[in-house]
Amino acid sequence: MRKHNDEHLKQEQIIWAVVDEKELSEGDQLHLMRCQLCQDRVAQFMTELQVFGERAEFSVPPLTKILQMPAPERSTAKYRLSWIPFAGAAAMAGLVFFFYFLGMDAMSPKWTTVEGPDNLLEDEYLMQEISEIVEYPLPEELYEITGDAADIDDDFLEFVVPDFQENSQS
């Protein structure tokens, strides 16, 4: 820090004066206010920088691109509301599917038990017919040929074909 106001500012103080005069000490600020030479040095440096800035500004090529205005943003409330029709449609679709599958289930064939007495009687007749068919699978004409259909009892058969054991004993 300079003690005497009559001493000119040093280079670093000139720079500080360009940055911000308030950064100088009170003594230096006082000197700068009174000394034309120091004022000129500060002003010259500032002007150099200013001219440099202007030169830079004029050396920039012109803006040729047409800037596009950004697209408007959707408001949050509208964004939330926009989901309502979609949610409704989804719910409707869900209901349609639900009832559709419910209908399919109702219409599908089911095994049910026969409970009426008439039905039971019919079943019994049916079972009898089946048993008869099992027992006598051939037509009656064929049984006549084989002899099964004629009234041939055991005595007659004994007569025709005597028992071998009985004959050997006698």
Next chain:
Amino acid sequence: MIFIPFRGQARGFKLYSLCLLNFDESGRCYGRMTTEESKNMSLKIAGLAEKAMAGNRGSFQELMTMLQEDIYRLAYYRTFSQMDAEDITQEVFVQAYKKIKTLHDPQRFRAWLYTIAVNRCNDFLRKKKYLFLLQSRSAQEQEFVEADKMDNDYTDAIAKKKFWEQVRLLLDKLSTMERQVFTLRFMDHRNINDIATILGKNESTVKTHLYRALNKVREESLFFQEYRELIS
């Protein structure tokens, strides 16, 4: 689809450190801007920002028209490429439009917009560092081709090319923070308070970096010789 015309629009004003300069439609300085005009301009921006925050697209469009060239230049000072700067400018306004409701103080709209722009440029430069290895031609060469295409006046193109070469060399001597502070102060014409807001630093830190930057810049006496002659 709405398009913003960029030419023939009132360009707005620029606040300088020493004087308030006024610019015409082509961006040329034609006179000093009074403090009153500057205040009116800030009030206008704040008013438009407030309306834009309330969802008024027209106000945002007006802000875009007023500030697009400032943002474009900011991007150009960092990328040195017209095409990249234009793309970044568009991205900055898209991002600003999306995030405008996060802005608390409409008075700070300009600083807030600059913060977005600086961050976009930093992101771009970070990506470019990796992409640079894949490019067959350096960005510098490409830029010069662009400059040549852009300017029919060959002498003017050469002068600009030389100027940007010098600027590059000058800025390369500065650290990242020094470069940011120096560029914002003397090329983007922001004041210390704005720079502190844009970079998220306190004012004394900004001043320290600016002092260091100026100390290095001052050593480049040859670079400023031209301007000294011009001034004298």
